Amino acid sequence: MIGERIWLEKDREYVWHPFTQMKDYENKDHVLIERGEGIFLYDYNGKEYYDTISSWWVNVHGHNNVRIKKAIIKQMEKIEHVNFSGFTHTPAIELAERIINLMPKDLTRVFYSDNGSTAVEVALKMSFQYWKNKGFDKKKNFIYFENSYHGDTIGAVSVGGVQGYHGLYKPLLFDSFISEAPNCKKCKYNKEANSCQLECLNGIEKILEENSETISGVIIEPLIQAAGGMHFYSPRVLKKLREVTKQYNVHLIIDEVAMGFGRTGKMWAFEHAGITPDLVSISKGISAGYLPLAATIVTDDIYNAFYDDYNKNKTFFHGHSYTANPLACAAGIESLKIFEEDKLLEKVKETSEYLEESMKVFENNEHIENIRCLGLIAAMDVVKNKKTSEKYDSKIRIGKKIYEKGFEHGLVLRPVGDTIYYFLPLSVKKEDIKEIIKRTQDVLLGVL
Amino acid sequence: MIGERIWLEKDREYVWHPFTQMKDYENKDHVLIERGEGIFLYDYNGKEYYDTISSWWVNVHGHNNVRIKKAIIKQMEKIEHVNFSGFTHTPAIELAERIINLMPKDLTRVFYSDNGSTAVEVALKMSFQYWKNKGFDKKKNFIYFENSYHGDTIGAVSVGGVQGYHGLYKPLLFDSFISEAPNCKKCKYNKEANSCQLECLNGIEKILEENSETISGVIIEPLIQAAGGMHFYSPRVLKKLREVTKQYNVHLIIDEVAMGFGRTGKMWAFEHAGITPDLVSISKGISAGYLPLAATIVTDDIYNAFYDDYNKNKTFFHGHSYTANPLACAAGIESLKIFEEDKLLEKVKETSEYLEESMKVFENNEHIENIRCLGLIAAMDVVKNKKTSEKYDSKIRIGKKIYEKGFEHGLVLRPVGDTIYYFLPLSVKKEDIKEIIKRTQDVLLGVL
Ligand SMILES: Cc1ncc(COP(=O)(O)O)c(C=O)c1O
Ligand SMILES: Cc1ncc(COP(=O)(O)O)c(C=O)c1O
Numbered sequence: 001m002i003g004e005r006i007w008l009e010k011d012r013e014y015v016w017h018p019f020t021q022m023k024d025y026e027n028k029d030h031v032l033i034e035r036g037e038g039i040f041l042y043d044y045n046g047k048e049y050y051d052t053i054s055s056w057w058v059n060v061h062g063h064n065n066v067r068i069k070k071a072i073i074k075q076m077e078k079i080e081h082v083n084f085s086g087f088t089h090t091p092a093i094e095l096a097e098r099i100i101n102l103m104p105k106d107l108t109r110v111f112y113s114d115n116g117s118t119a120v121e122v123a124l125k126m127s128f129q130y131w132k133n134k135g136f137d138k139k140k141n142f143i144y145f146e147n148s149y150h151g152d153t154i155g156a157v158s159v160g161g162v163q164g165y166h167g168l169y170k171p172l173l174f175d176s177f178i179s180e181a182p183n184c185k186k187c188k189y190n191k192e193a194n195s196c197q198l199e200c201l202n203g204i205e206k207i208l209e210e211n212s213e214t215i216s217g218v219i220i221e222p223l224i225q226a227a228g229g230m231h232f233y234s235p236r237v238l239k240k241l242r243e244v245t246k247q248y249n250v251h252l253i254i255d256e257v258a259m260g261f262g263r264t265g266k267m268w269a270f271e272h273a274g275i276t277p278d279l280v281s282i283s284k285g286i287s288a289g290y291l292p293l294a295a296t297i298v299t300d301d302i303y304n305a306f307y308d309d310y311n312k313n314k315t316f317f318h319g320h321s322y323t324a325n326p327l328a329c330a331a332g333i334e335s336l337k338i339f340e341e342d343k344l345l346e347k348v349k350e351t352s353e354y355l356e357e358s359m360k361v362f363e364n365n366e367h368i369e370n371i372r373c374l375g376l377i378a379a380m381d382v383v384k385n386k387k388t389s390e391k392y393d394s395k396i397r398i399g400k401k402i403y404e405k406g407f408e409h410g411l412v413l414r415p416v417g418d419t420i421y422y423f424l425p426l427s428v429k430k431e432d433i434k435e436i437i438k439r440t441q442d443v444l445l446g447v448l
Numbered sequence: 449m450i451g452e453r454i455w456l457e458k459d460r461e462y463v464w465h466p467f468t469q470m471k472d473y474e475n476k477d478h479v480l481i482e483r484g485e486g487i488f489l490y491d492y493n494g495k496e497y498y499d500t501i502s503s504w505w506v507n508v509h510g511h512n513n514v515r516i517k518k519a520i521i522k523q524m525e526k527i528e529h530v531n532f533s534g535f536t537h538t539p540a541i542e543l544a545e546r547i548i549n550l551m552p553k554d555l556t557r558v559f560y561s562d563n564g565s566t567a568v569e570v571a572l573k574m575s576f577q578y579w580k581n582k583g584f585d586k587k588k589n590f591i592y593f594e595n596s597y598h599g600d601t602i603g604a605v606s607v608g609g610v611q612g613y614h615g616l617y618k619p620l621l622f623d624s625f626i627s628e629a630p631n632c633k634k635c636k637y638n639k640e641a642n643s644c645q646l647e648c649l650n651g652i653e654k655i656l657e658e659n660s661e662t663i664s665g666v667i668i669e670p671l672i673q674a675a676g677g678m679h680f681y682s683p684r685v686l687k688k689l690r691e692v693t694k695q696y697n698v699h700l701i702i703d704e705v706a707m708g709f710g711r712t713g714k715m716w717a718f719e720h721a722g723i724t725p726d727l728v729s730i731s732k733g734i735s736a737g738y739l740p741l742a743a744t745i746v747t748d749d750i751y752n753a754f755y756d757d758y759n760k761n762k763t764f765f766h767g768h769s770y771t772a773n774p775l776a777c778a779a780g781i782e783s784l785k786i787f788e789e790d791k792l793l794e795k796v797k798e799t800s801e802y803l804e805e806s807m808k809v810f811e812n813n814e815h816i817e818n819i820r821c822l823g824l825i826a827a828m829d830v831v832k833n834k835k836t837s838e839k840y841d842s843k844i845r846i847g848k849k850i851y852e853k854g855f856e857h858g859l860v861l862r863p864v865g866d867t868i869y870y871f872l873p874l875s876v877k878k879e880d881i882k883e884i885i886k887r888t889q890d891v892l893l894g895v896l
Contacts (some may be wrong), residue, residue, distance in 0.1 A: 011536045014544035016559040018767025019533045021758045030536040035526040043537075045759060056531035059557045069524050076517050078483040080738045083504035085467045086851070086862065087489075088459045088478040096462035111464040114740045115562045115768045121601045125617065132616060140619040153569045153765045154603030155620065165765040168580060169573065171588040172603065172622045284769050290528045292562045292740040292770035303464060311843065312467045317613040318600045319466025320563045321504045321732050322740035395759065403534070414534065 004044040007032055024400075031407060036063025039425055039432050048358040049410050050436050057226070057258050059289030061338055062427040068288050068331050075330035084112065084323040091329035093356045098336045099297065102267050104276040109303045111296045111316075112324040116257035117151025119218070119281035119294035124155050125318060126302060127217040127251045127389065132179060133305045133314045139250075141174075142208055144216045146181040147228030149253050150219065150281075159219050162228045177211065179218075181225060182233035185372050198240050208248040217251035217278070222269035223374060226258040230379035230421045232372045238273035251278040251302075257294070261285030261335075262345055262426050265352050265375035286328075287424075288335035293328035344426055350374050354430050355422070358437050364440075367448040376428060379421035382448070391418060398447070405447050407448060409439045452492040455480055472848075477857060478781050484511025487873055497858050498884050500870045505674070506705050507737030509786055510875040516736050516779050523778035532560065532771040539777035546784045547745065550715050550827035552724040557751045557863050559744045559764075560772040564705035565599025567729035567742035568667070572603050573766060574750060575665040578787050581695045581753045587698075589622075591655055594629040595676030598667060598703050598729075607667050610676045624658065627652040627666075629673060633820050646688050656696040665699035665726070670717035671822060674706040675811045678827035678869045680820045686721035699726040699750075705742070709733030709783075710793055710874050713800050713823035725749060734776075736783035737873075741776035766890065769824045792874055796872060800824050802878050803870070813889075815896040824876060827869035830896070839866060846895070857887045 008029045016022060017030065032044040039062055041049045051059065061068065074376035075091060082089065113122055124142060131139035144150070144159035151157070152165075158173040160166040161181070166173075178201045180188075189199040200254045208215065222238060225231040238254075239412065245252040254277040259269035263285070266272055270280070279302060283294035308314045338344060356373040362380055363371060369389060371380040382398055392398040399415035406413035413420055456477045464470060465478065480492040487510055489497045497739055499507065509516065523539060530537065544558035561570055573592060579587035592598070592607035599605070602614075606621040608614040609629070614621075628636075628651045637647040657664065670686060673679040686702075693700040702725040707717035711733070714720055718728070727750060731742035756762045786792060804821040811819060817837065819828045830846055832838045840846040847863035854861035861868055870884065 007538055008536075010545055011541045014548050014556070014558055014559045015536065016746070016764075017533055017536070018559070018771045019763075019765055021754075021756070021763040022751075023755050024758060030534060033527055033530045033535050036528070036530065041527070041530060051530075053531070055529055056533075057530060058531075058769050063527060064525070067815055069528075072524065073521055076520065077512070079481055079489070080484070080517075081503055081506060082481045082484065082489060082499075083501070083506075083862075085465055085504075086860075087461065087481050088456075088465070089481050090455055093455055093459050093463060097458055100462050106461070109464045111466075115566070117768060118563070118565065118601060124602075124620075125600075127621060129616060132765075150575075152768065153566060153601035154572075154606065154622070155601055158602065158620075168577060172572075172576060172606075174602070174620045174622075209767060210872060270758050291775060292768075292773060297537060298464070303470075306469075307471050307798060308469070310472060310845070315467070315469040316464075317467055320565060320600065320740075321506050322563060323466045325740060327739060376626055397758070414531075 001160045001308050004032055007044070024125060038062035039428055047410065049407065049412050050432065050439070051412050052424060052436055053412055053414050054172045054423050054425045055289055057263070057423045058284045058425070059425045060285045060335055061288055062425050065288065067338060068290055068334050071330045071334035072290065072327050075327050077324055081322065081325055081327070083321070085319060089326050089334060091326045092324040094328045095332045098333060099295065103280070105295055106276045107280060107297045108300045109298050111298065113294045113296065114292050114322055115294050116281065116283035117153040117156045118320060119257060119283050119296050120150045120255055121153055121155040122296040122318060123219070123279040123281050124217070126296065126298065126316060127253060129316060130251070130302055130305045131216055138214050139216045141176055141211070141215050143177045143179050143204060143215060145179050145217070145220055145225065147225045147231055148181070148221060149225070149227035158370050177207045177215070179207060181231060182237045183231045184233045185231070185370050193234070198236060201237065201240055205244055208244055208250065212248035212250060215248070215250045217253045218245050219253040219255060221255050222259050223264055223272060224259060224269070224377060227416060229416055230419050234375060235273035238270055238275055242273070242275040253277065253279045253281070255281045257281055257283045262339065262348055263375050263377055263423065265345070265348055267345065287331040290331040291325065291328035292327060293332060348376060348426050351428055351430060351433065355424070355433050358433055360440065361437060365444060367444070376424040376426060377421065378421055382415070382418045382420060402443060405443045409443050411436065411439045411443060413440065413443065452480055455492070485824070486510035487876055495858065497855065497860050498880065498887070499860050500872060500884055501860055501862050502871050502873045503737055505711070505871050507873045508709060508733045508783055508875070509736055510873050513736065515786060516738055516782050519778045519782035520738065520775050522797060523775050527774055529573045529770065529773055529775070531769070533767060537774050539774045539781060540772040543777045543780045546781065547743065551728070552746055554724045554747050555728060555745050556748045557746050559746065561744065562740050562768050563742050564731035564769055565601040565604045566727065566768060567705060567731050567744050568598045568703055569601055569603040569729040570744040570766060571667070571701045571729050572607070573666070574744065574746065575701060577764060578699070578750055579664055586662050587664045587694045589624055591625045591627050591652060591663060592825045593668055593673070595629050595673045595677035595679055596629070597667060597673070602895070618661070625655045625663070627655060629679060630685045631679045632681045633679070633818050641682065644684070646684060649685065649688055656692055656698065660696035660698060663696070665696045665701045666693050667701040667703060669691050669703050670707050671712055671720060672707060672825060675864060677864055678867050680822060683721035686718055686723055690721070690723040690725070700729045701725065701729070703729045705729055705731045710787065710796055711823050711825055711871065713796055715793065735779040738779040739773065739776035741773060741780060771797055796824060796874050799876055799878060800880065803872070803881050807882055809885060809889065813892060815892070824872040824874060825869065827867055830863070830868060831867045848896050850891060853891045857891050859884065859887045859891060861888065861891065
């Protein structure tokens with residue numbers, strides 16, 4: 001269509017897209033999305049795509065959700081935004097109350113910010129300042145994991161373990177300790193659940209033993225390292241991390257930005273381990289995928305370390321202009337009401353079982369290995385040779401080929417590296433899953 | 449009211465407010481805002497407040513603006529959000545085009561993000577990577593200014609010059625060079641416009657002369673250092689900085705997050721100097737104060753340094769989940785239409801002249817000095833003794849007293865330190881200004 005061409009030329013002229021080598025689009029267009037409805041995205045020509053990645057893991061109840069829309073409109077009639085220092089408003093208060101009611105009892109306070117990166121920055125800065133406020137002046141380093149991804153601001157990059165994204169910026173990053181990553185589906189030690197002694201955590205225990213005096217916190221993505229390759233690990237890892245961080249007097253920071261809001265079948269992924277972290281970062285699903293919003297949730301112990309007479313200089317001087325935006329909070333409240341009223345997590349239990357069952361069709365594919373599922377997330381690795389686990393030459397960019405072929409089949413597949421994954425909206429239906437998997441098989445047939 | 453009490457108790461129970469010593473609110477409440485209309489905020493009891501600081505410098509056309517509201521609703525009927533990598537959409541494209549059309553011709557590309565801090569982080573990371581991509585491996589430091597404020601993520605804090613906010617985090621910050629800040633209303637060298645030789649820039653010239661090989665860029669808030677104390681300086685400073693940064697082959701990064709979108713009477717504050725920066729960060733007013741959104745605007749030269757075959761490893765791997773949120777972009781487009789159709793900058797010229805004239809009433813106040821105006825921003829310092837410029841003891845927290853008294857008079861005055869300022873929405877009317885100034889006089893009478 002003419003209109004489409006004009007827009008796409010303008011896109012090429014004015015827009016620099018995130019995470020994108022723009023030269024890849026020299027002779028190819030971005031897909032011009034016009035509207036969304038439930039699990040579907042529609043481009044300018046009305047072509048339909050299954051949004052199998054929930055628009056970068058943010059969408060919860062599908063696109064164009066009537067209830068969320070109404071909630072935003074209602075809030076717009078009152079107040080769209082006011083600074084959150086000196087002022088407060090009911091949308092922020094109600095959302096905070098609802099979030100705290102969903103957290104373990106020792107997590108009691110909500111500090112809002114705008115995106116996943118800032119929710120992580122807030123957690124890191126709070127942890128750091130906590131120790132200063134308490135007189136532990138030497139505690140300033142963090143431990144993070146290989147393959148971890150916590151966002152793109154310099155603090156978040158400093159605890160990022162994806163070399164391709166983060167390596168370049170080394171001169172700008174603060175010093176941290178990197179620890180071996182748990183990866184139960186590809187265990188380095190060839191252990192199974194019943195023989196595993198958490199060998200992968202020996203390294204971090206050693207770091208803690210030798211350096212706990214200078215260490216402020218450990219930060220980890222719970223159960224799945226997402227952007228770094230959809231690596232799964234057992235809840236036992238989190239349990240053990242909770243133990244050793246307590247033992248060595250350092251904070252455990254859980255980054256639920258991707259996994260939070262039901263993705264893994266529980267509201268928070270760390271619940272699978274039955275632990276209470278010191279600080280939790282959340283974003284993405286918080287506004288049901290509608291608007292930028294984030295929060296860092298902390299224990300009373302953290303909160304109290306900052307609570308003192310002003311002149312004692314313990315204040316947390318951090319904030320963003322749009323902190324606790326009322327429209328985003330209104331979306332968040334309505335989303336949590338839907339969770340409750342629709343008993344959404346019970347539904348997810350059913351659909352996720354169906355998903356896990358359905359994924360078995362890929363077991364016979366000679367280019368697919370390491371199929372893994374948790375909640376409404378499923379992932380599998382594409383290999384050249386399944387027997388030897390030999391990968392495709394990275395120059396071939398096999399993930400990219402699959403991605404592009406996916407569009408032809410009306411499917412948003414956006415592999416991380418050579419790993420195909422689904423990150424489905426919680427509203428997904430069994431029929432959707434069936435069709436998505438069928439189409440994925442067609443894509444694989446076409447590419448591999 | 450009972451309802452109000454319940455909300456305020458919940459606020460105290462669940463919410464940690466930004467930039468706030470929560471103990472200050474042990475026996476005092478945050479103001480519970482219920483709705484807004486034009487320049488007014490209304491609390492739960494219907495009490496009216498003049499929003500003289502545009503809700504932290506974000507609001508442009510007043511609260512509850514019919515046009516912006518409609519634009520958001522219209523966009524919600526189509527698509528509320530989709531990831532901006534691989535996909536594009538007309539709201540982001542149209543807003544980018546409109547922004548580029550408002551910029552000097554050499555600024556050609558828009559990279560979206562979520563808030564002012566990320567718009568700055570993107571600028572810093574792009575500048576840094578630009579030099580890597582070009583083979584200048586040593587360039588990695590930035591020069592920033594005393595009293596500067598660029599946000600609260602670790603990268604932004606690394607170029608922040610407000611000791612009270614930033615000092616504590618030193619161990620987490622990357623090394624930068626700090627330069628003396630220009631401050632024309634309190635010139636250290638006792639110069640006037642006609643005698644000034646830009647003595648305050650001798651320091652930065654020296655830093656550049658000695659270190660340009662390792663310096664990536666200079667970052668500055670244009671014309672007014674806002675959060676750091678509303679310090680004004682002449683456009684000549686920006687002109688000179690543009691010259692020396694060119695001469696020494698380093699980038700000039702202009703942080704228009706606060707000043708952009710007409711606050712200083714021109715669309716961008718750097719226009720007063722007739723320069724073209726290499727990178728410009730914008731946020732706040734971009735969505736008319738409705739929703740979190742930001743962008744970093746760059747020259748073709750910057751863009752081209754990243755544009756290459758994928759395997760050359762020059763890609764800018766940065767992005768946020770909510771990048772280019774369509775609802776926020778829709779608000780941004782509508783806002784720029786209002787600028788155009790209402791000839792808003794012409795109106796601002798009139799109201800800002802009126803504001804400047806009206807500020808003269810404070811000249812006779814024996815506790816007010818250093819009155820300064822630019823566009824719809826005006827500021828003045830509160831002193832104990834005008835003759836000696838002696839300040840109030842910081843323990844008295846005179847700014848806080850004024851702030852609280854302001855509420856009694858239906859006025860949002862939120863001094864930075866001991867500096868009272870207005871940062872008015874562009875829709876402000878002369879009658880509003882008249883009333884705001886009258887009430888401010890009453891506040892001062894009550895406190896000083
Ligand atoms: C675990 C995790 N943390 C943080 C982030 C950063 O969030 P944002 O993109 O909103 O800055 C992401 C984004 O994908 C993430 O997956
Ligand atoms: C000049 C400047 N840059 C950056 C920021 C940070 O913006 P945000 O609060 O949206 O992160 C601010 C905020 O006040 C600012 O005034």
